[in-house]
Amino acid sequence: MNPPDAGSNFDKVSGTLQFDRDAALKFIGVRAFIMSASTIADVMDDFYLVLGEKFVDARLYLGGKRAGKRTAAALASANKIDIADKTALEKFYADFYAALGWGKLDFELDYANHAGAVIAHNSFLAQGALAKFTARGAATKIQDAKLQPRCAMLAGYIAGLVSFLFDAEVDARESACIAQNHPACRFEISRRL
């Protein structure tokens, strides 16, 4: 039995997953599909190789931020959460993205100064980069992990969520990534320059 309220949003969100024998899988009513984190990382490796790290990360960050802002507002409205209740919003976002399998977000925000940090545990972008498929199809941990942060899209998304929480434009910079052998991914929040 969970303590009161703990995980209630998580159960509500994860319970919307609908498998479909004709392949039209849906999550929160949205057509979705399942892909391994390693496959995403493999695609990302090719993007980095062909287009360059700066371009790819900038594009993912900007797209993520737009989506994060839009989704933050939509989730608050659809779930009737008072946008002045920051604790309730933070908890909902943490449960929602945990249910999606994107990462478990811990908000350590300084609302007075529009600063702080967000910690992401189990980022799918970074964990995918830490494993590769073998010829037999098993995902195994690799030793030659890249020493660059891998979570630009998540950084943008977090910047969008936190901009909505603060009702002010902020950016997020990934200062530590599990792809660099840190225990969690950390995103520093600062006012937009």
Ligand SMILES: [Zn+2]
């Ligand atoms: Zn990361």
